[in-house]
Amino acid sequence: MRPQSSGSLSLRIPVMAMICALLVCATCLAQNPKVLAPHKPVAPRVPRHREWDKPAVSQAVTGGLWRTDGNFKSTVYLDNMLKEDSLTVTPVLHLANGVAYTLAPVTLEPSGTAAIDINQSLAKQGVAPYATLSGYVEVQYQWGWSAICGSVWNVDTTHSLIFVYSLRPAPVLSAPQDNQAANGNVQPQQTFEGMWWKEEPNVSGFVGLSNLTERPISASVQTLDAGNQPIASHSVTISPNGTKIVELTELLSTTASIGGVVVTWNGNLDELAVNSSLEDAAVGYSARMPLGVRPDASAKVSQHSYAELGLMTGPADPMMSFPSGVVFTPYSVLRNLSEQQVSVTPTIWWMQSGAPRSAQLPQLTLGAHQTTRLDMPALLTTAGLKNHQGSFNIVLDTVGPKGAVLLDAGSVDQSYTYVFGVVPRGVGESASKGMQYWSTANGDDTMVTLWNPADEAQDFVFTLFYTGGHYLYPIHLEARATHTFNVSEIIHSGIPDSEGNVIPAAIQSGSAEIAGLAGENQQILVALDSGIYNVRKATCGGVVCDNCNGFISIFLINNPFAVAVGRSTQEFAMAQWNTGTNYDYTNQSTWSSSNTGVATVNAGLFSGISPGQTGVAFTLLGVPPAATPCAPAGSPPPECPGPVDPNGGGTVNSTPRIDSISPTWGQVGKSVTVTISGSGFGTSPTIGLSGSGITVTYGSPRNDTSIAATFTIAPNASVGFQDVTVTNNTTGDGSTPTSSPVGFQVTPAVATPVNYHIVSESNLNDGSLFFTYTWSSSTGSQADLYQCTIGESVFYPNYPTGSYTWPLPMVQSSTNPTVLSGPGTYQSSTDTNKPPGGYSTPYSAKSFNATQRWWWSCSNYNNNATQTLAPDVTITRTTFKDTDGFWKYQITKLGYTNTVKLPNQ
């Protein structure tokens, strides 16, 4: 079929001239600049800290058109993008008349998927599942960011029809906007522009309009012919939360075979969900009818590349089990949504004898709002692929306003029953990309096509997520190579992955992800397309949204934070990703301090110069934002956004610093002269105490580095620790920074252990932290502690449980609490915080905390009751996959950390 466009001059160039113009692979590669794969440093992953999460708020995805009748079955497929958190969602079915049915909540496990049968859900509401109904889906949940994506699959197996529509984040509806509409004020006009084409004369189409607001919306749908002359116009008013389906029956009678469609309404862009398709139920033909937003008139002209992967030509691949005689013909349709010309240069890529081959075709020009259809047979002939059987890719390099080109492509058989749609996608650098859903159930299979746009080889890992586990499928793609596989091949292989995982035979669905070997945040350059096809039902649905993994927030771990004068403290610039994972971008950020007289900074290491307060600015370099670009709605085609440089800020307080306090204890009913040494105290510092019963009398010196004071301890003062701080009252900038606290121990009148402190720490090779402690007697004689005991109690999670079983893969149980002690007359002890006794596979990321409490008791004081010997500390144990790809065990306590690699890797 020849394109009916009159503006596409290049397609009329005689074949021989095109052959002359054709540049075949080796030549074009030699002439074009090399496209390199991203080689960017990968920020290290840090263990999950839920306390860093943004506060949960109401979230929703909405808009997917559903329709039921005696033949159509509709299913909502949902994907939880969080990798370590389950999520409970509440689906709501909005009927065309605005009536809403709230369905039972559904819990999705981490990276989990759920399928909700709309027909059966309606039946549970007392509505016949075969009733002719339509509407849209809304999925509500609580989370700190958008973490659910999904789509609605409408399948009529009787007529071999399939229509897939994506869910997108719900619009933010504010009362003023609604009031504005109620008051009759003019709402902004919005326009979606799309295209239609007819594979055969009986193709028609429809446009579903769902009103996501609480006010009526009036909309118009206009169909245009190839010359952009109106064919028909439809005006509808959609009731609040209602849906109307506009049938484009005029396409049946028009002599045109290609054209445009324009949808306009007044309101905000995201308030009307527009879902459209082409169909001919008589032959089982169904295809997308893409729509997009017209680019802004000020959009800059720039270059963009789009890939249409896995187009098929010739007899169907025997591996796909199509009936014999099925022959595919590829199609590729384009429309220019802008007012400016757009040039398009197609290049065909295919694999031959395991090596990539390419042929660059002559450039064509798309006029303003012009739709054209590539003459694929002619182009294949031009490329020397007239008799090619199998799959190939088309890459379209365009020059025009960003978002100007609307694309659709696929392959259709000679009976128009098998339509293997391809979602054109932008080619660009990204981090990992999620695939919402795959299925091998009930005759389904999922075909995945990957193309390496770089002129150098890349390695990836394709992870299949499913209920109860995941499977890692390594993929090596040579420069410009294409790799196509069916998910069923991986499942049926039974080959254990690098972690020993085998997909259970019962698994038939899940989600997936393509990532670099270094993790989900590694920048990669890869194009991916997938389709779930069912030969028996003669249906094929493309995954219409990409999950572009990326950051959803950046932050400092501590804000505000403090650094002592003369000391340094490391602050960390973190990015939280849509998957819930946190990454440390400290070393991939720029840092600055707004007052270097107070504090300076180098790579996140802050040094206190003088007491006061200063602002902190940091910029993360090259981090992709999370996005879920979808087709057909929204700016076409979907493309993961490129990396950006997000920036943030904070506050640092440079504080006085206490180096020592001597003595560290005093007895009730007595006075003790205390000397506090440090820096940044200023000229008139004050001492703070966290408890009562101690009166401070200042002596001399009382200056920037030293304070002498008498602590008068009341007879009834509480025995135990009080925090001592020093506040600088003379910074000059109005701030009164206070030092970090040090402990001062109030002891009873009898001999008790005092001055318990760490003497040394070392990391052992097995992953242990090894501490040595000493203490002394308040009387000065260790022997006086003969009635005293020194001990520790370690409290594990779920205390008191008798015993605590550590989370796998850490294989260990501990008495909860673990209580150990010895005579106070000893002068020292050691404390070894050991790793678990073993590790189980497959390894996974886990973490838990234990609280360690030191205590003393003396039989001659307070009935031998336990007293605090030192402040409680937290022991954190974690297993995690490090950026070097190895699983590791890590323990942290009191700022000390030991990390070791888990065995058998």
Place this chain on the structure above:
Amino acid sequence: MKRIAKFSPVVLLMGVLFVVSPRAEQDNDRTSCSLIEQALKDYQQIKTAGKRHDIAKYFEPDGGLQFPARTRYVYPKCDYLHVDVEFELAKPTEIASGPDDRVISVSKLYVEYPAKD
């Protein structure tokens, strides 16, 4: 020293037969009884008047809080098996233990979760 529970070797044997953990399965392919028998034999090698470095041939220090003059040990092949040993320190003025510390008393072998802190 506070201790939650101690058992005689007979009770210990019964206890170990009921305590089957993943770690025990990993580290010990033999039957529990033969391991206990070996532990008893190794335990009997610890003699009063022996040295700390002699014990290290058969047992290793448990985790958690420990004192130079009183040390808990676990059996490396099954760290649920413990023995407590008291020492006379060769260098009592130093805060660390030494290999030449002399054994002055040995507890019975007993069963308890290893201390990991």
